[in-house]
Amino acid sequence: MVPTSFYIFLAALLFTIGAVAVLVRRNTLIIYMAVELMLNSANLAFVAFARQFGDISGQLFVFFVITIAAAEVAVGLALIVTIFHTKHSVDIDAMHELKG
Amino acid sequence: MTVPVTWQDVAALLPEFFLVVWASALLLLDVFWIREKRTTAWLSALGFVVALVLAVGQMGRAPLLAFRGMVIADAFSVFLVALFALSGLVGILLAQDYLARNGIERGEFYVLLMFSVVGMMLMARVADLVMIFLALELFSLPLYVMTGFARPRADSEEAALKYFLLGAFASGFMAFGIALVYGATSTTSLPHMVDVIQAGEADLALLTAGAALVLTGLGFKIATVPFHMWTPDVYHGAPSPVSGFMAATAKMAGFAALLRLFVLVFPVVADLTPVLWALAALSMVLGNVAAIAQRNIKRLLAYSSIAHAGYMLSAAVAFADPHLGPQAVAAILFYLVAYVLATFGAWGVVILLERRIGQEGLLLEDYAGLSRQYPGLAAAMAVFMLSFIGVPPTLGFFGKFYLFRVVLDAGFVGLALIGVLTSLVSAYYYLRVVMLMYMKPGEPIVRREPRVQATVLAAAALTLFLGLTAASSLYAWATEAILRFG
Numbered sequence: 001m002v003p004t005s006f007y008i009f010l011a012a013l014l015f016t017i018g019a020v021a022v023l024v025r026r027n028t029l030i031i032y033m034a035v036e037l038m039l040n041s042a043n044l045a046f047v048a049f050a051r052q053f054g055d056i057s058g059q060l061f062v063f064f065v066i067t068i069a070a071a072e073v074a075v076g077l078a079l080i081v082t083i084f085h086t087k088h089s090v091d092i093d094a095m096h097e098l099k100g
Numbered sequence: 101m102t103v104p105v106t107w108q109d110v111a112a113l114l115p116e117f118f119l120v121v122w123a124s125a126l127l128l129l130d131v132f133w134i135r136e137k138r139t140t141a142w143l144s145a146l147g148f149v150v151a152l153v154l155a156v157g158q159m160g161r162a163p164l165l166a167f168r169g170m171v172i173a174d175a176f177s178v179f180l181v182a183l184f185a186l187s188g189l190v191g192i193l194l195a196q197d198y199l200a201r202n203g204i205e206r207g208e209f210y211v212l213l214m215f216s217v218v219g220m221m222l223m224a225r226v227a228d229l230v231m232i233f234l235a236l237e238l239f240s241l242p243l244y245v246m247t248g249f250a251r252p253r254a255d256s257e258e259a260a261l262k263y264f265l266l267g268a269f270a271s272g273f274m275a276f277g278i279a280l281v282y283g284a285t286s287t288t289s290l291p292h293m294v295d296v297i298q299a300g301e302a303d304l305a306l307l308t309a310g311a312a313l314v315l316t317g318l319g320f321k322i323a324t325v326p327f328h329m330w331t332p333d334v335y336h337g338a339p340s341p342v343s344g345f346m347a348a349t350a351k352m353a354g355f356a357a358l359l360r361l362f363v364l365v366f367p368v369v370a371d372l373t374p375v376l377w378a379l380a381a382l383s384m385v386l387g388n389v390a391a392i393a394q395r396n397i398k399r400l401l402a403y404s405s406i407a408h409a410g411y412m413l414s415a416a417v418a419f420a421d422p423h424l425g426p427q428a429v430a431a432i433l434f435y436l437v438a439y440v441l442a443t444f445g446a447w448g449v450v451i452l453l454e455r456r457i458g459q460e461g462l463l464l465e466d467y468a469g470l471s472r473q474y475p476g477l478a479a480a481m482a483v484f485m486l487s488f489i490g491v492p493p494t495l496g497f498f499g500k501f502y503l504f505r506v507v508l509d510a511g512f513v514g515l516a517l518i519g520v521l522t523s524l525v526s527a528y529y530y531l532r533v534v535m536l537m538y539m540k541p542g543e544p545i546v547r548r549e550p551r552v553q554a555t556v557l558a559a560a561a562l563t564l565f566l567g568l569t570a571a572s573s574l575y576a577w578a579t580e581a582i583l584r585f586g
Contacts, residue, residue, distance in 0.1 A: 008283065011276075011279070015272070015276050018272065019269075019272070019273075022265075022269050022272075028261065028265065031265055032265070032268065035265070035268040035269055035271075035272050038269070038272030038273070038275070038276065039271070039272055039275050041276060042272070042275035042276040042278070042279045043275075043279075045276065045279035045280065045283065046279045046282065048283075049279065049282055049283040049286075052283075053286045055286060055287075057230075057287070057288050057289075058282055058288070060230070061229070061230055061233075061278070061279075061282070061288060064230055064233065064234060065233070065275055068233065068234070068237045068271070071237065071241060072237070072241065072268055072271075075241050075244050075245060075264065076244075076264050076265075076268065079244065079248055079257070079260050079261050079264055080261065082248065082251050082252070082257055083257045083258065083261055085252065086251075086252050086254050086257055087254065095258045095261065095262065097254050097255040097258050097337065098255055098258055098259060098262075098332075098333040098336050098337050
């Protein structure tokens with residue numbers, strides 16, 4: 001059986017890739033994909049721990065995270081579409097209206 | 101299998117239940133029946149009044165875990181739920197005229213605001229990690245939409261996108277942090293977690309890593325340095341009533357969950373004390389220094405809100421000390437009341453002076469000569485600025501007094517010193533607003549909107565009156581709002 005720590009290392013790796021991608025990529029859609037990767041790395045960690053503990057509540061959490069991620073997509077994509085109408089771009093560098 | 105839901109469960113969450121039902125009904129009524137958007141606004145305001153009454157009715161009861169240990173109704177949560185209901189009411193009073201005059205009044209705004217407030221209330225009630233994540237998202241998602249409510253204005257849309265992306269980023273940290281905490285303690289229920297940690301069965305390294313990630317996620321919501329980058333842009337681009345509402349309430353919600361987690365569940369991760377110390381110090385220094393350079397009042401208030409998050413966080417640094425934890429909670433609750441009053445008031449003044457949405461009337465120079473034509477409004481704004489600085493006898497002075505007392509008792513003399521010194525720095529930019537209003541000649545143009553004006557004057561009167569007469573009894577009240585499980 002694969003030890004739980006392997007899953008956690010993989011989850012941590014995915015989380016790091018997601019976090020770095022959010023910081024370096026310029027396209028909002030890619031950034032949002034990276035955020036999804038972060039959320040799913042949490043899901044992986046949850047199911048791995050849940051199996052280790054033989055506890056259902058960790059698996060339960062995953063369903064909530066998936067639901068929340070879906071709700072976030074609904075709001076996020078709507079925002080991205082709206083901003084594409086205005087700016088004809090979804091590049092983060094095109095967002096320069098607000099400066100101090 | 102049936103899951104038993106008792107009346108006791110429902111009674112524990114009565115204000116939230118009422119608001120959800122009311123908001124859902126209002127959403128339908130607004131689409132099919134209500135012609136005047138004004139009616140929707142009044143009905144949602146009425147909903148908040150009822151929720152406030154229900155919350156006050158919960159006061160003085162014994163702490164109650166409900167929904168199989170998912171949420172808790174204790175003195176701490178009831179205190180904050182009442183405050184959130186009041187904040188929702190103020191949020192609607194500030195927003196209504198502003199939305200109407202800028203042609204962006206749509207009924208769903210008020211419904212979104214109600215859902216957001218429910219999420220914040222649940223943030224104060226959390227007794228399970230699942231609930232923290234759900235409540236956080238429930239109050240954040242409507243706020244993203246409300247930030248972009250002035251579409252197709254580019255600045256509002258841009259603010260919404262920035263807030264959304266960084267908010268989603270933060271919830272990624274939250275989710276992964278919660279996963280690690282679960283891995284360290286094998287439970288998501290906070291009361292069980294306390295038992296596991298006290299029995300010494302928790303994996304401390306994993307718990308510390310998880311707590312740090314959760315702190316990062318909450319740090320974004322309360323806007324502490326270095327997780328503050330979004331704040332000035334979002335507060336600047338969002339419609340002013342939304343910025344004011346966010347500045348006041350989102351911070352409260354973030355602190356509610358942060359206090360419950362760190363004071364009650366995580367005192368064992370004392371390793372994070374220096375991290376909190378650094379976050380608090382950086383927020384106080386950077387928030388206040390950056391605010392000096394601002395010419396736009398919305399950005400100035402945004403940086404000032406970062407600094408105030410730093411002040412409150414400095415008391416939370418004492419979380420690992422079992423004797424000071426309750427005191428820190430009381431001091432932060434007291435400071436939140438002072439901060440929320442002054443924040444709503446100051447943003448109310450911003451709303452009254454903003455001429456075209458996001459364009460005119462937002463520079464500091466636009467406040468010149470305000471005292472000549474509108475002495476009441478100028479005096480109110482001066483009271484808010486003095487309360488932000490912490491000048492006696494305003495409520496802000498007592499807030500800072502109680503905060504720094506906890507910091508000193510905990511032995512963080514350096515942090516208290518930074519707090520006092522940065523307060524002096526903040527006097528420079530707050531007093532510049534006062535100086536402009538009273539010393540410079542000018543022809544400010546102010547809206548005649550009785551609801552907003554009344555809100556501003558009431559907030560000013562409370563800031564001054566509570567400071568003069570009732571500060572100690574308010575602090576005693578906050579002290580009774582102890583965090584507890586069962």
